[in-house]
Amino acid sequence: MFEYIKLEMRRTLRDASFVVFGIGMPVLMYLLFTNIGGGGNGDDWKVQSMIGMAAYGALGAAMNAGTGVAADKAIGWLRQLRIAPLAPTRVVTGRAISGSVTVLPGILAVLLSGALINGVRLDAWQWIVLTLLLWIGALPFTMLGLGNGYRLSAQATGVVNVACLMGLAILGGLWFPVSAFPGWLRGIAEYTPTHRFADLGWATSQGHAPGLATVALMGAWLVAFGAYAVVSYRRSARTA
Amino acid sequence: MTTQSATAVHFGGVVKSYGAVRAVNGAELTIGRGETVALLGRNGAGKSTTISLLLGLNEPDAGEVRIFGRTPQRAVREGLVGAMLQDGQPIPRVTVRELVSFIGSMYPEPMPVAEALALAGLTEFADRRVDKLSGGQTQRVRFATALAGNPGLLLLDEPTAALDVEARRAFWESMRTYADRGNTVMFSTHYLEEADDNADRIVVIDRGRIVADGPGETIKRAAGGNLVSFDLAGTATEGLSLLPGVVAVEVHGDRARLRTDDSDATVLALVAMGAVRRLEVAPASLEDAFLSLTSHGPGATHGTGTTHQPLTAAPESETV
Numbered sequence: 215m216f217e218y219i220k221l222e223m224r225r226t227l228r229d230a231s232f233v234v235f236g237i238g239m240p241v242l243m244y245l246l247f248t249n250i251g252g253g254g255n256g257d258d259w260k261v262q263s264m265i266g267m268a269a270y271g272a273l274g275a276a277m278n279a280g281t282g283v284a285a286d287k288a289i290g291w292l293r294q295l296r297i298a299p300l301a302p303t304r305v306v307t308g309r310a311i312s313g314s315v316t317v318l319p320g321i322l323a324v325l326l327s328g329a330l331i332n333g334v335r336l337d338a339w340q341w342i343v344l345t346l347l348l349w350i351g352a353l354p355f356t357m358l359g360l361g362n363g364y365r366l367s368a369q370a371t372g373v374v375n376v377a378c379l380m381g382l383a384i385l386g387g388l389w390f391p392v393s394a395f396p397g398w399l400r401g402i403a404e405y406t407p408t409h410r411f412a413d414l415g416w417a418t419s420q421g422h423a424p425g426l427a428t429v430a431l432m433g434a435w436l437v438a439f440g441a442y443a444v445v446s447y448r449r450s451a452r453t454a
Numbered sequence: 455m456t457t458q459s460a461t462a463v464h465f466g467g468v469v470k471s472y473g474a475v476r477a478v479n480g481a482e483l484t485i486g487r488g489e490t491v492a493l494l495g496r497n498g499a500g501k502s503t504t505i506s507l508l509l510g511l512n513e514p515d516a517g518e519v520r521i522f523g524r525t526p527q528r529a530v531r532e533g534l535v536g537a538m539l540q541d542g543q544p545i546p547r548v549t550v551r552e553l554v555s556f557i558g559s560m561y562p563e564p565m566p567v568a569e570a571l572a573l574a575g576l577t578e579f580a581d582r583r584v585d586k587l588s589g590g591q592t593q594r595v596r597f598a599t600a601l602a603g604n605p606g607l608l609l610l611d612e613p614t615a616a617l618d619v620e621a622r623r624a625f626w627e628s629m630r631t632y633a634d635r636g637n638t639v640m641f642s643t644h645y646l647e648e649a650d651d652n653a654d655r656i657v658v659i660d661r662g663r664i665v666a667d668g669p670g671e672t673i674k675r676a677a678g679g680n681l682v683s684f685d686l687a688g689t690a691t692e693g694l695s696l697l698p699g700v701v702a703v704e705v706h707g708d709r710a711r712l713r714t715d716d717s718d719a720t721v722l723a724l725v726a727m728g729a730v731r732r733l734e735v736a737p738a739s740l741e742d743a744f745l746s747l748t749s750h751g752p753g754a755t756h757g758t759g760t761t762h763q764p765l766t767a768a769p770e771s772e773t774v
Contacts (some may be wrong), residue, residue: 217559221552228547290542294599299508299533299560 216310218300222312226282232316236278237323240281241272244324247389248332259391261336265344265415266388268372272352273383276375277375279313280359283372285366287450306447310440313356314349321348325439331374340418347414347424354407356384357439364446382408396423459523462487462607462638463508468517470503470662476596477503477515477759481663485640485655487522487606490633492649493642494673495659497695502540505611506661508640509537521607530605536605538596542610544584554598561603574598575621589616590685599624601632605742608632610641614648626652645753652675665747673747674737679715684724685731695725 226232242266248260275363286292308365325345328334331404336344363371383389385399386408393402403409417424470478475605479502506512507519510526521529529535546555554571558564569670571577574755576596579587584595600608606636610629614622629652633639643649649656650670658666658673666673671728679701679746695703699716714720717735 217556221548221556224552225545225547230720264557289545290539291545294537294542294545296511296531296556297537297539297605298557299531299562301531345477 215300218305218308219341221317222282222309223315226279226312226316227296229282232275232449234314236275236320239349240267240274240320241327243267243270244327245331257334259334260328261334261419262391262416263336264324264332265348265419266412267326268328268348269351269408269415270379270383270388271324271410272317272348272390273355273379273411275317275320276313276352276355277362277379279316279356280361280363280375281368281371282365283309283360284366284368288368292364292450303444303449306443307362310353310443313360314353314367317352317356318345318349321345336419337421340421344415344418348411349420351411351414354432354436354439355411355445357436358391361439361442361446364443364450365423385409386412387439388412389432396443405431407432407439410435411412461485461514461520462489462522463640464520464523465504466494466518467506468507468514470507470512470514476662478507480517481659481662481664483639483657483664483667485638487638488636489565489632489655490653491641492648492653492656493659494644494649494656495642496644499659501659501663502611503662505537505539505609505640505642508609509535517707533563533603534605535571535602536603537609537610538613539602539609540615542596544587544592544595545581546585548584550576550587550595550598551586552700553584553595554602557599558604559604561605563604565601565604567602568766570598570601573601573631575624575628583680590621592617593617594625596620596626606637610638610639612642612644614643617745646673651661662748679713680717681711681713681726681736682717683709683711683736684729684733686729687731689727689729723738 244263245265248263281290296302300308306374321346325341329341330335359375362374362378366374385403386392386406387395387403388408391407392403395403410428413428414424414432417428462482463483465481465483468478468481468586469476476612481500481504493501493504504511507611508521508526510530519526522534524532524534526535548556551567551571555567555574558567558570565573568577571580574594576591576594577599584592589593593613597610597613600610610630613629614625617625626648629639629641641653646656650673653670654671655668656666656670657664679699686705689710691703691705691710694700694710694712697712697714698719699714700712700720701715702713704711704713712720721733721735724733
């Protein structure tokens, strides 16, 4: 499985569009939202937006794995894996891990531009924990992207992944603070995986550990999306 | 390979349908360890379906498939099978060496990467990206990935498609090298010659049924005789089907093709008629083999071959 992770990571990092959309876009949007929109109230918003955009970049990269998988299905690569001695659970797990690793550059790029360009100041431990939590927290979204990719055609996956990504990002308050939402929407936002995902980061920036509810909800989303990915792979195996 | 079973492949009454089409229809087939078998048939005869069933990519509707006494899924999981599929495209952003060593790494006793590359004739392309290769080179990459795991059973689905003459020759040489090590090889093709030259045994399938099974000689005999062709240049076509030995007549423009089970007698008769312009005598092609091996119409029996009824307008023959 390690060899599979290595191979898939190489393939992702050699993809120019991944570098542009997975790393460049979140940095650009972060800088635009914090400097041109004049949004929110100063430094707080810069920190909050930095975490939101790092989270958004992480999601984009995580779900990008799903788009890749759909393309792999179309060219027969999944078929090739199926006739090799690699169990389906290992294929999904390996792809999820390789997808996760490629999430890291996007997170680092936004955090760096926050520190260097927007002058965000946090303790050293906060930077490290922030990076790790955002990284690990992206795993459920990798699973969601993979589930879509195994299930749908390459084109449909692209559209559905972007829709999921934008929908969840906005609903979870990654683009605009949840406090700006009307009350009923705020209630829904609390349960979204994206909001909880960003909460991992917000809690860290405020100097405390993420709440039990956040950890539990993230775990639940991971299980749900993970099951979705495995079921989808089994299905794709039959039709691919 | 520690696989006790002396049988490499077993098909017992296998049926697989797609909608109303029976892609494989009651196939009975046993292949011993170490045999090299050609699966010969036209497009749509059921060759690829047979290979998918062997790989566990498809489940049979009825009957059972066994590889070294195991289910196909188990045999695949244990690394006993390697395959070259027909429809796969090269995966992007990976080099030939990376791909071949990755595939090999999943098998219990892989072939050294350098050896797999050399056998497939890829040594000089090892560091090229798989998606930057030509069609023929891509085909060799498929062969290398099939060999990489050093499997006891090698399945090749139309392995020489997209290869030029030189590459074909090299390919078959490598395939035989691999077979000579005691491995079982099964390949599909629609060329009788290719099957005859490279396999110990030929299994002919048509419309999902096995219509002939045996060494090349037997198949060719069943396929019936030779093909005599010549330019008509005004010669009337009516009497041709009555000439000695002639079994079927096809006319393509100005050229007549006579299938005959006694080419000497046919040629002598043509000479007597003075119809010897650009005369050619050739062994029956696959198309002709099928005319005799497969049904001439509904209700005909399979496998026994030559009906001596002239087929002036054989339904399967193409008219250009």
